[in-house]
Amino acid sequence: MSKLKQCIYTLILLVTCVVASPFIYKQIWESSNIKKPKAAVKEPTAVTQSTDGTTTAAQEGATTETQTTSEGEEATTEAPTEPTTPQSIFVESGPEYFDDALFIGDSRTVGISSYGTLKNADYFCDIGLSVYKIDDYNVGGMTVWDKLRKKQYAKIYVMLGINEIGNDLEGTTAKYRRLVDGIREIQKDALIYLQANLHVSTEGETQYITNERINILNSNLQAMADASKKIYYLDVNPIFDDANGYLTSEFASDGVHVLARYYATWCDWLCKNTVPATPVATTNPTDGKTQTETTTTEAGTTTQNKKPQNEEFSNL
Numbered sequence: 001m002s003k004l005k006q007c008i009y010t011l012i013l014l015v016t017c018v019v020a021s022p023f024i025y026k027q028i029w030e031s032s033n034i035k036k037p038k039a040a041v042k043e044p045t046a047v048t049q050s051t052d053g054t055t056t057a058a059q060e061g062a063t064t065e066t067q068t069t070s071e072g073e074e075a076t077t078e079a080p081t082e083p084t085t086p087q088s089i090f091v092e093s094g095p096e097y098f099d100d101a102l103f104i105g106d107s108r109t110v111g112i113s114s115y116g117t118l119k120n121a122d123y124f125c126d127i128g129l130s131v132y133k134i135d136d137y138n139v140g141g142m143t144v145w146d147k148l149r150k151k152q153y154a155k156i157y158v159m160l161g162i163n164e165i166g167n168d169l170e171g172t173t174a175k176y177r178r179l180v181d182g183i184r185e186i187q188k189d190a191l192i193y194l195q196a197n198l199h200v201s202t203e204g205e206t207q208y209i210t211n212e213r214i215n216i217l218n219s220n221l222q223a224m225a226d227a228s229k230k231i232y233y234l235d236v237n238p239i240f241d242d243a244n245g246y247l248t249s250e251f252a253s254d255g256v257h258v259l260a261r262y263y264a265t266w267c268d269w270l271c272k273n274t275v276p277a278t279p280v281a282t283t284n285p286t287d288g289k290t291q292t293e294t295t296t297t298e299a300g301t302t303t304q305n306k307k308p309q310n311e312e313f314s315n316l
Contacts, residue, residue, distance in 0.1 A: 050118040105159040115263035131175040159195035166208030196235035205254025
């Protein structure tokens with residue numbers, strides 16, 4: 001009889017396990033599959049670029065952090081007060097810094113002229129412009145060389161390359177160097193800023209347009225920079241990149257261009273990354289008299305004669 005009872009109890013136990021196991025497994029599965037909320041996209045913030053081309057936020061001073069040791073004791077550690085990157089040569093300036101600046105570029109520069117905040121700058125830009133077309137390309141009734149000979153500028157910003165990225169990169173670099181040499185020949189005293197090409201998002205990459213090729217071209221442009229010749233390299237990508245080095249999809253309209261509202265952020269970043277300018281003598285075409293439009297202040301920023309707002313741009 002006892003053996004029969006044991007068999008009955010064993011059978012009841014097995015049935016109980018079979019019936020209860022689905023509920024137990026379901027509970028375990030649900031508890032291990034809790035979905036985490038998607039992290040909010042962080043808005044781009046304009047910060048200062050360091051000498052090596054990286055961008056870091058300015059430190060607000062020393063802070064302390066409390067950490068718990070393995071024994072449960074609290075240990076206080078001081079945050080570093082010294083920057084971990086080389087000291088930047090760039091200073092922050094106001095929008096007036098760009099009153100005697102010329103921007104040369106493609107559709108990204110068209111975006112700066114149309115949606116940015118640097119309205120007093122001059123622009124030579126158009127959709128599809130490239131270093132292969134630059135010599136004979138006509139914008140607003142003149143070529144870039146006509147534009148450079150017409151007026152003396154204190155700063156010249158160049159951003160070309162996205163339309164050339166599918167071509168031989170060494171050939172593109174040679175064309176770019178020829179353009180920079182031509183600018184320097186005409187504008188002997190101007191600061192020349194070579195702007196890195198903006199990355200594309202994962203959706204914007206194609207067989208020919210890739211961030212790998214963009215990075216190679218940007219490295220070639222960075223190699224052209226020479227402070228002794230007043231040629232500087234600027235890389236805005238850290239402002240708009242995601243964690244993987246792509247243009248953040250939420251910031252882009254088509255994977256290649258940032259949304260209109262972010263051109264103001266771009267302009268703010270340009271204001272935070274300027275090199276103090278030297279006075280530039282310009283000739284007034286009406287009376288032939290030479291005037292100085294830019295002066296350097298002790299703080300490293302520039303002040304200029306106020307010009308009327310320029311509302312016409314070559315963004316055809």
